[in-house]
Amino acid sequence: xxxxxxxxxxxxxxxxxxxxxxxxxxxxxxxxxxxxxxxxxxxxxxxxxxxxxxxxxxxxxxxxxxxxxxxxxxxxxxxxxxxxxxxxxxxxxxxxxxxxxxxxxxxxxxxxxxxxxxxxxxxxxxxxxxxxxxxxxxxxxxxxxxxxxxxxxxxxxxxxxxxxxxxxxxxxxxxxxxxxxxxxxxxxxxxxxxxxxxxxxxxxxxxxxxxxxxxxxxxxxxxxxxxxxxxxxxxxxxxxxxxxxxxxxxxxxxxxxxxxxxxxxxxxxxxxxxxxxxxxxxxxxxxxxxxxxxxxxxxxxxxxxxxxxxxxxxxxxxxxxxxxxxxxxxxxxxxxxxxxxxxxxxxxxxxxxxxxxxxxxxxxxxxxxxxxxxxxxxx
Amino acid sequence: xxxxxxxxxxxxxxxxxxxxxxxxxxxxxxxxxxxxxxxxxxxxxxxxxxxxxxxxxxxxxxxxxxxxxxxxxxxxxxxxxxxxxxxxxxxxxxxxxxxxxxxxxxxxxxxxxxxxxxxxxxxxxxxxxxxxxxxxxxxxxxxxxxxxxxxxxxxxxxxxxxxxxxxxxxxxxxxxxxxxxxxxxxxxxxxxxxxxxxxxxxxxxxxxxxxxxxxxxxxxxxxxxxxxxxxxxxxxxxxxxxxxxxxxxxxxxxxxxxxxxxxxxxx
Numbered sequence: 001x002x003x004x005x006x007x008x009x010x011x012x013x014x015x016x017x018x019x020x021x022x023x024x025x026x027x028x029x030x031x032x033x034x035x036x037x038x039x040x041x042x043x044x045x046x047x048x049x050x051x052x053x054x055x056x057x058x059x060x061x062x063x064x065x066x067x068x069x070x071x072x073x074x075x076x077x078x079x080x081x082x083x084x085x086x087x088x089x090x091x092x093x094x095x096x097x098x099x100x101x102x103x104x105x106x107x108x109x110x111x112x113x114x115x116x117x118x119x120x121x122x123x124x125x126x127x128x129x130x131x132x133x134x135x136x137x138x139x140x141x142x143x144x145x146x147x148x149x150x151x152x153x154x155x156x157x158x159x160x161x162x163x164x165x166x167x168x169x170x171x172x173x174x175x176x177x178x179x180x181x182x183x184x185x186x187x188x189x190x191x192x193x194x195x196x197x198x199x200x201x202x203x204x205x206x207x208x209x210x211x212x213x214x215x216x217x218x219x220x221x222x223x224x225x226x227x228x229x230x231x232x233x234x235x236x237x238x239x240x241x242x243x244x245x246x247x248x249x250x251x252x253x254x255x256x257x258x259x260x261x262x263x264x265x266x267x268x269x270x271x272x273x274x275x276x277x278x279x280x281x282x283x284x285x286x287x288x289x290x291x292x293x294x295x296x297x298x299x300x301x302x303x304x305x306x307x308x309x310x311x312x313x314x315x316x317x318x319x320x321x322x323x324x325x326x327x328x329x330x331x332x333x334x335x336x337x338x339x340x341x342x343x344x345x346x347x348x349x350x351x352x353x354x355x356x357x358x359x360x361x362x363x364x365x366x367x368x369x370x371x372x373x374x375x376x377x378x379x
Numbered sequence: 380x381x382x383x384x385x386x387x388x389x390x391x392x393x394x395x396x397x398x399x400x401x402x403x404x405x406x407x408x409x410x411x412x413x414x415x416x417x418x419x420x421x422x423x424x425x426x427x428x429x430x431x432x433x434x435x436x437x438x439x440x441x442x443x444x445x446x447x448x449x450x451x452x453x454x455x456x457x458x459x460x461x462x463x464x465x466x467x468x469x470x471x472x473x474x475x476x477x478x479x480x481x482x483x484x485x486x487x488x489x490x491x492x493x494x495x496x497x498x499x500x501x502x503x504x505x506x507x508x509x510x511x512x513x514x515x516x517x518x519x520x521x522x523x524x525x526x527x528x529x530x531x532x533x534x535x536x537x538x539x540x541x542x543x544x545x546x547x548x549x550x551x552x553x554x555x556x557x558x559x560x561x562x563x564x565x566x567x568x569x570x571x572x573x574x575x576x577x578x579x580x581x582x583x584x585x586x587x588x589x590x591x592x593x594x595x596x597x598x599x600x601x602x603x604x605x606x607x608x609x610x611x612x613x614x615x616x617x618x619x620x621x622x623x624x625x626x627x628x629x630x631x632x633x634x635x636x637x638x639x640x641x642x643x644x645x646x
Contacts, residue, residue, distance in 0.1 A: 032509075032548050036500045064548035065516065065580065066509050073508065093581075100579045104515040343529025344483030 010034040011060075011067065013042060021051025024074075027059035030067025030094075042074050053078060058089025068094070068101040076105075139336040143266060146258050161264035169230040169265075170272030174279065177225050181218055181280035185209055185287025188217070193295040202296040206306035209288030214311060214319045218280040220367055223326035226273060227359040231334035234265055235355035238338025239348035247339075266331040273327035274320050281319065322370055326363050333359040391418050392451075393551055393583045394439060399448035401434060408434050409445065410607040421577055421584045421597050425629070426604035432587045433477075433555060435604075439585070440474055440553055441465045452551070470498060472551040473544030477559055479536045481528040487514060487539045488524035494546040513542040518572060534565030538572070545576065552576070554586035558593050570596040591630070603629060 009028040016023050024045070028034060047053065055075065063071075071087075078085045090098065116124070150156045192208040238261055241247050250257045285307070292298040298306075337355035341347045394416035401409040408431040416422040424432045437443040439450055441457050450457050452468060460468070481490050491510035495501060501509070514524050517538040528536055537557060544552060557573065558566040574597050576582055588594065594601055595615055602612045605625045611618055619630050 032495075032499060039502055039505050065512060065545075066548055069509055069512050070505070096579065100516075101512060104512060344527065346484035 009061065011038045013038060013045075015045050015047070017048060018051070018054070021053050022048045023054040023056055025059065026055060026057045026071070027061075029062035030060055030071065031062050031064045032066040035067055035070055038070060042070065047078065047083070053083055053085045055085060055087045056089050057087060057094070060090065060094060063090075063094040063097055065097060065101055068098045069105070072098060072101050072105055135340070136333065136336050139339070140332055142258060143262055143332060143335075146256070146263055147266070150259070150263060156259065157267070158260060158264050161260065162268045165265050165268030166272055168233075169226065169269055170276060173226060173229055173272075173276060176229070177222050177276055177280050178283045180225060181213070181221055181284040182287035184217055184221060185213060185284035185289075186291045188212055188284075189288035189291035190295060193292060197296050202292075202298055203302060203306050204310075205288065205292045205296060205298055206303045207310040209292070210285055210307045210311045211315055213284035213288065214281050214316050216319070216367070216371075218284050219277050219319045219322045219326065220363070222273065222276050222280045223323070223330065223363045224360055226269070226276065226327075227330045227334075227363060228356055230265075230269065231330045231359045232352050232356045234331065234334030235338040235341075235352040236348060237261075238335055239341030239351050242339060242341045243343060243345070243348060262331070262335045265335060266328065269327040269331045270324045273330075274323040277320055277323040281316075318370075318374055322367065325366060325370075329362045329366060330359045333362065392416065393418050393453060394422075394585060395449075395451040395454075396435070396439070397449045397451075399435070399438070399445050399450065401431065401438065401445040407607045409448075412448070412604075412607075412609055414602050414609055414612060416583060416585050417600075418583055419577070419581060420599040421573060421586070423594055423598035423601045424585070424587045424604060425589070425594060425601060426610075427629075428589075430604045431607060432604055436553055436555055436585070436587050440472070441469070470547055471549055472553060473547065473549040474553045475537070475540045475544040475555065475557060477556040479528065479540040481536060481539055481543065483528050486525055486527055487519070487531070487542070490528070490539065491543050491546045494543060498547060510542075510546065513546055514539070516545065516576070517542045518568065532565075534561050534568065537561065537565075537569060541572070541576075545580075545582075548580075550583060552582050552584045554584065554588075556588055556590075557586060558588065558590040563592075566590060566592065567596070569593070573597045605629075 011028040011030045011034040012026070014025045014027075016025065030038075055071075057071070060067075075085050075087065189205055189209050193202070193205055196202055196204050196208070238247070241261070247257050247261075250260060289300055289303045292303055293300065334355045337351040337358065340354075341351045392415045394414075396415070397413050399409045399412040401407075412435065424435065426432050434443060438445050439452065439457070441460050441462075445458060448458070453471060455468060457465065457468065481487070482493070485493060488507065488510050491513050492506050495506045495509060499506070511521075511524055515521070519535060519538050519542065523531065523535060523539065528539065531539060541554075541557070544554075554573070558569050561569065570593050573584060573586070573593075577584055586593075586598075598615065600612060601615055601618055603610045603618065603623075603626050610623055611621050611626050613621075618626055621627065621630075
């Protein structure tokens with residue numbers, strides 16, 4: 001700024017008592033860079049209780065809006081206490097800045113936002129949770145209606161998008177899901193082998209690995225990985241499109257956003273997740289088999305022979321059967337949270353996080369419900 | 380208070396660009412471009428879309444590198460400066476981006492206050508007060524400070540971006556398309572604001588624009604860019620008398636004529 005170009009001495013202010021009242025001598029460059037120490041000094045000044053107050057600003061060498069604000073604030077505080085303050089000696093250029101600041105200061109008020117109370121926050125969080133649950137149910141309904149309509153008229157389904165999603169959510173997930181379930185098989189066999197060896201029941205390692213992988217671990221593990229991989233991607237993609245108004249653009253050109261963005265993902269994932277689960281079943285059992293041979297000397301042929309007796313078709317199918325339900329949850333939650341994004345880049349990130357947490361939470365809850373149902377009906 | 384009160388010795392030219400050459404691959408963006416921005420003036424850069432105005436601005440504020448030439452700001456060569464070396468210069472200028480570039484996770488007050496937090500040791504309270512003052516200086520209503528950028532209209536967002544640009548009381552202000560995407564009423568509000576800031580705070584302003592009204596109302600001098608060169612520099616009156624076919628095309632197209640007549644009427 002032209003007025004603050006010469007920054008020679010830092011801003012200073014000194015109070016000297018006078019016969020009647022006091023005089024504050026201001027000096028130096030009253031600019032943003034120079035006023036750091038001045039703030040405390042001005043607040044700590046001991047103004048006399050009575051008499052005329054004078055501010056002499058003839059030694060001020062530079063002034064910008066921040067410096068002017070400090071001066072204005074000091075004067076206003078004194079005037080607020082009913083004291084008369086006189087300012088003199090301010091150069092005409094600085095005078096204009098001070099006047100500008102004083103003019104604008106009338107409409108300057110930092111709105112004090114009181115922190116909401118505990119009860120308020122609990123209420124707000126519950127209300128938000130309730131709305132969120134209702135929204136998800138409504139979203140599920142909307143998706144179901146659209147799905148029914150699309151199935152009645154399969155030409156409406158965007159097959160290209162379905163195939164693309166099948167590739168990105170299914171095929172591309174093969175390496176990571178395969179590796180993790182293999183390791184999971186290794187871990188289970190390792191933990192179980194020790195215990196079984198004590199009873200000389202080495203061969204039952206096949207039962208342990210086979211049943212636990214096929215019934216529980218592999219569908220759950222796959223669903224959690226896919227929720228982290230694809231569910232988050234759905235939320236981020238739809239959220240970004242919402243923020244950049246692409247969703248609105250779709251609507252104006254007569255495309256139902258749900259039909260283009262949600263249905264293909266849902267259909268693709270409902271196909272992809274069971275297939276992935278079959279694959280992770282195989283990889284997990286393979287891991288257990290390798291570990292069983294290394295740890296307790298069960299040969300591959302003995303392991304597979306025992307596996308055939310241990311695993312029934314129903315225990316295999318109960319595992320696979322859960323996968324489409326998990327797929328629906330992941331796709332629905334991911335897309336729903338994406339649509340909840342508003343306005344900013346920040347909210348896209350937040351909704352993406354929420355989508356993953358919520359999808360994993362719901363997958364585990366539903367899995368528990370499945371377990372209860374299966375044991376009730378003795379499947 | 381327009382015009383320099385205390386011109387520092389030898390610094391009458393705030394920005395000085397000499398023989399600048401920029402190429403993107405085989406596309407020539409700038410070919411021997413030279414221009415100067417003087418202290419205390421509102422200098423506008425105009426030209427058709429894609430003529431390299433914004434690139435020139437980005438090169439001046441050290442966000443992009445030209446192939447050759449020299450750009451001096453406050454007398455210092457800025458080409459090739461690292462972010463660390465550019466910092467002392469950057470503290471002396473403010474930049475307002477075309478789309479505002481306000482941080483979407485912060486309120487307007489926090490957006491302005493953040494700059495002060497980064498660069499000054501002032502107390503929380505004083506920073507809030509100064510930030511509120513800057514917001515008031517740009518003509519935003521007092522409740523705008525607590526709002527998030529996504530809750531503001533286009534015009535208000537521009538003003539908020541301007542408030543952040545003047546947070547450190549800069550000597551020099553760069554404005555990229557300050558009126559783009561605004562309705563005529565908001566745009567003319569920005570015209571007035573730009574002049575007001577220069578007149579009351581003694582800023583030097585360099586702006587890039589398409590807006591002919593803004594040129595007539597606010598700019599002291601204008602440089603017209605085209606064919607990767609500066610086609611002409613001068614006041615709007617001088618340029619409107621230019622014989623250069625492209626400058627004539629620019630100022631005497633249907634919109635140019637309307638803006639000029641409007642400007643004459645107001646005089």
